[in-house]
Amino acid sequence: MASAPPSTHSAITLTVNGEKHPLTVDHRTTLLDALRERLDLTGTKKGCDQGQCGACTVLIDGRRAVSCLQLAVAADGREITTVEGLADGDRLHPVQQAFLDLDGYQCGYCTPGQICSAVAVIEEHAAGWPSAATDDVRPEAGPPELTPEEIRERMSGNLCRCAAYVSIVEAVARAAGERTGGAADGAEEAAA
Amino acid sequence: MKEFGYRRADDVSGAVALLAAEPEARYLGGGTNLVDLMKTGVERPALLVDVRELPLDRVETTPDGGLRIGATVTNSDLAAHPEVRRRYPALTQAVLAGASGQLRNMATVGGNLLQRTRCGYFTDVTRPCNKREPGSGCSAIEGEHHNHAVLGASDHCVAVHPSDMGVALTAFDAVVTYESADGPGELPLSDFYLPVGDTPHRETALPPGALITGVTLPPAPVAARSRYRKVRERASYAFAIGSVAAALDVRDGVVHEARLAFGAVASRPWRARAAERALTGAPADAAAFAAAADAELAAARPLPHNGYKVPLMRNLAVAVLTELAEETAR
Numbered sequence: 001m002a003s004a005p006p007s008t009h010s011a012i013t014l015t016v017n018g019e020k021h022p023l024t025v026d027h028r029t030t031l032l033d034a035l036r037e038r039l040d041l042t043g044t045k046k047g048c049d050q051g052q053c054g055a056c057t058v059l060i061d062g063r064r065a066v067s068c069l070q071l072a073v074a075a076d077g078r079e080i081t082t083v084e085g086l087a088d089g090d091r092l093h094p095v096q097q098a099f100l101d102l103d104g105y106q107c108g109y110c111t112p113g114q115i116c117s118a119v120a121v122i123e124e125h126a127a128g129w130p131s132a133a134t135d136d137v138r139p140e141a142g143p144p145e146l147t148p149e150e151i152r153e154r155m156s157g158n159l160c161r162c163a164a165y166v167s168i169v170e171a172v173a174r175a176a177g178e179r180t181g182g183a184a185d186g187a188e189e190a191a192a
Numbered sequence: 193m194k195e196f197g198y199r200r201a202d203d204v205s206g207a208v209a210l211l212a213a214e215p216e217a218r219y220l221g222g223g224t225n226l227v228d229l230m231k232t233g234v235e236r237p238a239l240l241v242d243v244r245e246l247p248l249d250r251v252e253t254t255p256d257g258g259l260r261i262g263a264t265v266t267n268s269d270l271a272a273h274p275e276v277r278r279r280y281p282a283l284t285q286a287v288l289a290g291a292s293g294q295l296r297n298m299a300t301v302g303g304n305l306l307q308r309t310r311c312g313y314f315t316d317v318t319r320p321c322n323k324r325e326p327g328s329g330c331s332a333i334e335g336e337h338h339n340h341a342v343l344g345a346s347d348h349c350v351a352v353h354p355s356d357m358g359v360a361l362t363a364f365d366a367v368v369t370y371e372s373a374d375g376p377g378e379l380p381l382s383d384f385y386l387p388v389g390d391t392p393h394r395e396t397a398l399p400p401g402a403l404i405t406g407v408t409l410p411p412a413p414v415a416a417r418s419r420y421r422k423v424r425e426r427a428s429y430a431f432a433i434g435s436v437a438a439a440l441d442v443r444d445g446v447v448h449e450a451r452l453a454f455g456a457v458a459s460r461p462w463r464a465r466a467a468e469r470a471l472t473g474a475p476a477d478a479a480a481f482a483a484a485a486d487a488e489l490a491a492a493r494p495l496p497h498n499g500y501k502v503p504l505m506r507n508l509a510v511a512v513l514t515e516l517a518e519e520t521a522r
Contacts, residue, residue: 006196006198026195028193030227051224051294051295057294069224069295069298070223070227071223073198074220074223074242117293129272132285132288137284137288139274152427152428157429
């Protein structure tokens, strides 16, 4: 038996969609591979595996992150939400429903990442975060309106090889509008 | 990927001690660059010391009106911080111009400064690269270098530093603080990155095993009117081919104080001090802005395929300074 320090494996607990999963991981395991290969949560997709496409986007402690560059061992003790954890039973998350209603996809491979990212985009915007599309970032300027341009910039970390972007922007605008009671309806119309 | 150990640091001194005991160890912050480099075999650490949970995650105002930014503050939190947006808006703009929302949530300030070049030869272990494998040669000088350095490079390496954040930090006289086995220390960002020379593999003046603990921004009233503009090959989510951070204080049509820094043109964020000297006391008009940019770019040594960067940077500097001057006039 090898007993050479430092150990290359660790016993961790991954908390995914509210459920605790104790497991021993090789330190090289990414969160993405742990979710798919160890926990059979295959909703999260592997695209580039280099942090460039966004297909593997999940929420970690409520914030969107690419799970392909997140080591599983470093996610020990953090709250992870995957696309499987967004719906409330049979009731889809408003972002999921909007993607469905507005055809925010074609082949669907990037969709779980797009949806997880969009859920976070809407929260980031609601928290008043500016983006690279925001003209005046000073706090006195107030929060930016979630225009199609803002949505495109904020979603730019999620690539869609089918180029379903037009419908994705509409879906994000609709879901954001529902969250704020219709404030972003203009954005959805402008996106259409 | 080579197997490696993993330890989560409890405190700064513990993290530094772990690095001191294992020369092949690396600090792990957000991992957005390091994990990627480990996958491709560029980085092969024996041990990762995870510093993400160290209590270095706050942005605080200093009594003199500056800011103290902890090393583990994420790019997202830095960009969204009201005092950063109010006092150094170009810093928020620079951070938001980089990477994607997902990566900004993971990446940290300390890691941003220590990220490696995206030169395609550095990241390809099958190709010669003096930065990755000292003495092996530079593949870019005779190869693909349309996005490589025009300032401060050498015959040994022409790679550029990819940071957007660092460009704004450089313009605002940021000071990097660190902890090493010999105790705490600090380095002005302008002295943090070493000249390329014949040692492109030696990138920073940090002592071996030192941990960046934060970045201090001195008060800079001029920075309240500042901008960052980035040019890239697509509209979003790409590294710069050229960028400018600028701040301008114009009084009665004359430049009282100017800050200017260039990105994606050198092995480090490039503070344009020759341009700043030319601007100070000059009329705030396009001719003076162009002359100032030319003063900086006189030292440019473009390669066969990146000569476009010289007029690009000139036009970019003039455009951003003109916008700032017009903003002042309103």
